[in-house]
Amino acid sequence: MPNSLRVILPLLVLAALAVVFVIGLQGDPRKLPSVFIDKPAPAFSLPDLAQGQPVVTPESLRGQVWLLNVFASWCGACVTEHPHLLALAAQNRVAVVGLAYKDEPADTQAWLEARGNPYGRIAVDRDGLVGIDYGVYGVPETFVIDGKGVIRYKHVGPVDGDFFRQHVEPLLAAGGR
Amino acid sequence: MRRSLCRFTLAALLTAAALAPGLLSAEDGSRAQTAADGAPTSVLPAGTDLERLRAIAADLRCLVCQNQSIADSHAGLAIDLRNQVVKLMGQGKTDNEIKQYMVDRYGEFVLYDPPFSASNAVLWLGPFLLALAGVWLARRAIAARALAPADAALSANEREALETRYRKATSDET
Numbered sequence: 006m007p008n009s010l011r012v013i014l015p016l017l018v019l020a021a022l023a024v025v026f027v028i029g030l031q032g033d034p035r036k037l038p039s040v041f042i043d044k045p046a047p048a049f050s051l052p053d054l055a056q057g058q059p060v061v062t063p064e065s066l067r068g069q070v071w072l073l074n075v076f077a078s079w080c081g082a083c084v085t086e087h088p089h090l091l092a093l094a095a096q097n098r099v100a101v102v103g104l105a106y107k108d109e110p111a112d113t114q115a116w117l118e119a120r121g122n123p124y125g126r127i128a129v130d131r132d133g134l135v136g137i138d139y140g141v142y143g144v145p146e147t148f149v150i151d152g153k154g155v156i157r158y159k160h161v162g163p164v165d166g167d168f169f170r171q172h173v174e175p176l177l178a179a180g181g182r
Numbered sequence: 183m184r185r186s187l188c189r190f191t192l193a194a195l196l197t198a199a200a201l202a203p204g205l206l207s208a209e210d211g212s213r214a215q216t217a218a219d220g221a222p223t224s225v226l227p228a229g230t231d232l233e234r235l236r237a238i239a240a241d242l243r244c245l246v247c248q249n250q251s252i253a254d255s256h257a258g259l260a261i262d263l264r265n266q267v268v269k270l271m272g273q274g275k276t277d278n279e280i281k282q283y284m285v286d287r288y289g290e291f292v293l294y295d296p297p298f299s300a301s302n303a304v305l306w307l308g309p310f311l312l313a314l315a316g317v318w319l320a321r322r323a324i325a326a327r328a329l330a331p332a333d334a335a336l337s338a339n340e341r342e343a344l345e346t347r348y349r350k351a352t353s354d355e356t
Binding site for chain 2: 037038039040107132133134137138139140142143
């Protein structure tokens with residue numbers, strides 16, 4: 006091995022390691038890959054926040070693209086994403102279903118009255134058991150579910166306009182398949 | 183923000199534990215878990231195998247406070263998941279079935295001791311492969327050094343050339 010290589014090689018190895026570490030530091034360790042992508046949305050049957058409505062089930066939403074947005078009145082980041090959800094609802098292109106996660110119905114109601122209600126339906130998951138079935142570990146989380154009831158994407162954290170352009174519009178363009 | 187909430191909860195609990203030893207002994211008797219900050223409270227059904235619950239919970243990661251197991255964490259989700267473990271135990275599920283229940287929902291990430299699989303083979307085998315590579319490199323270096331004395335012997339021509347230069351150098355000095 007020539008002497009120059011002997012000097013340069015360790016430096017090259019170090020540089021390669023530095024690149025690997027820098028890449029490793031980029032990701033957010035709190036964002037976990039969801040095990041639900043391309044799997045059927047788990048079944049549930051929950052009361053609607055509005056009195057006198059039938060129970061909310063994934064089956065009742067078959068045949069259309071819909072979003073399941075996990076939120077709560079105690080969730081700070083939900084306030085951040087709320088205007089984006091309202092804008093989305095105003096376009097009326099996709100059904101937005103809320104999952105009120107571990108929240109008092111009265112608190113949910115007050116929170117929505119103060120900020121506006123982007124949800125077509127709101128399922129009340131008071132004890133968070135449906136949240137567990139959906140692998141929810143932080144609020145807000147948003148699931149994109151296609152017309153066949155298959156989860157196509159899961160977004161952890163507040164959604165914004167990019168989320169809709171990147172993960173919902175292509176699905177709508179493909180007719181929900 | 184969540185993380186600081188976890189830390190706050192933990193600090194509150196430690197303070198409560200330090201201030202109220204009587205409360206802790208009472209907890210033993212009633213088999214109730216009480217979180218200091220009014221977080222969900224769970225009462226274990228009579229006859230729950232606490233040892234087994236602890237063993238399973240210690241192997242499951244709290245997804246909100248990622249460096250704690252759900253046995254150690256007092257985050258709301260950790261308490262909910264512990265309650266699920268208790269429920270599944272009550273349904274007669276085996277340890278592996280309970281862990282699979284969690285993996286089905288949160289991925290292998292929830293396991294502190296994930297099973298060997300193709301996707302994590304590099305992590306399991308990498309250190310051993312690196313150690314083997316090190317041994318191989320070290321043996322090669324040692325073998326190279328052992329050969330060195332043989333190389334050091336000079337040919338007749340080299341020896342003569344050196345002696346000539348040496349003689350020339352010493353004669354120049356005088």
